[in-house]
Amino acid sequence: MIRQKKMAGRALLLAGPPGTGKTALALGISQELGSKVPFCPMVGSEVYSSEVKKTExxxxxxxxxxxLRIKENKEVTELSPEETESVTGGYGKSISHVIIGLKTVKGTKQLKLDPTIYDALIKEKVxxxxxxxIEANSGAVKRVGRSDAFATEFDLEAEEYVPLPKGEVHKKKEIVQDVTLHDLDAANARPQGGQDILSLMSQMMKPRKTEITDKLRQEINKVLFSKQI
Structure with missing residues (x-):
């Protein structure tokens, strides 16, 4: 029923004495649905707090x-790195640019990229x-997986192997992101830090828990319903 989207807006309550398998059944359902369906386990002790209300x-x-599943049409550079040149690196030197070799089904190509993309490549462990x-507008880098040409003979591996990208290197692609309502709440409630001395001092101090108000949740719900996501 969940896969057929017949449980949207509904809840299922599992009641029974301790040790009858309620938690095991819920965990089994979550494992069967996969990682794209959010599962949020919690215990009774998490509800009791002197700072946060139980309803909150x-x-x-x-x-x-x-x-939520958000779909965007973006211009991306989809590729499989064939070789990466080491750019003016070394100890005590700065990176001026990144030269990376790309490979798709239609052939190979070399691109000269901005040095800021180098940090994104390191962060994604490419x-x-x-x-x-790589998004053409923002320069964001996303690692999709390992090329199936590098697949080994092991039966079980932690790597996810994907086929080599088809078509041209530069293309328009539909990007799908799976998020939750709480992710949108936290992203919109988090204040943007400035560069003045007061903002820098507040960032150095112990961070506080960002408050998510009912008004903010209602605004997010309103935007989602208007976009028909």
């Missing part, structure tokens, strides 16, 4: 368990043989 804790966990895509 329950509401936050409810919104953690409600998933290695030779990985399939990645």
């Amino acid at each position: 804790v329950l509401m936050e966990n409810f919104r953690r368990a409600i998933g 290695a030779v043989g990985d399939v990645i895509y």
Whole structure:
């Protein structure tokens, strides 16, 4: 019923004495549905707090368990790095640019990239043989997986192997992101830090928990319903 989207807006309550398998059944359902369907386990001790109301804790966990699928059409550079040149690196030197060799089904190509993309490549732990895509507008890098040409003979591996990208290197692609309502709440409630001395001092101090108000949740719900996501 969940896969057929017949449980949207509904809840299922499993009641029974301790040790009858309620938690095991819920965990089994979550494993069967996969990682794209959010599952938010919690225990009774999490509800009791001297700082946060019980209804606030329950509401936050409810919104953690409600998933959204956002689709965007973006211009991306999808590729499988064939070789990566070491750019003016070395100790005490700065990176001026990145030269990376790309490979698709239609052939190979070399691109000269901005040095800021180098940090994104390091953050995503991109290695030779990985399939990645780079957004043309923002320069964001996303590692899709390992090229199936580098698949080994092992039966079980932690790597996810994907086929080599088809078509041209530069293309328009539909990007799908799976998020939860709580992710949108936290992203919109988090204040943007400035560069003045007061903002820098506040960032150095112990961070506080960002407050998510009911008004903010209602605004996010309103935007989602208007976009028909």
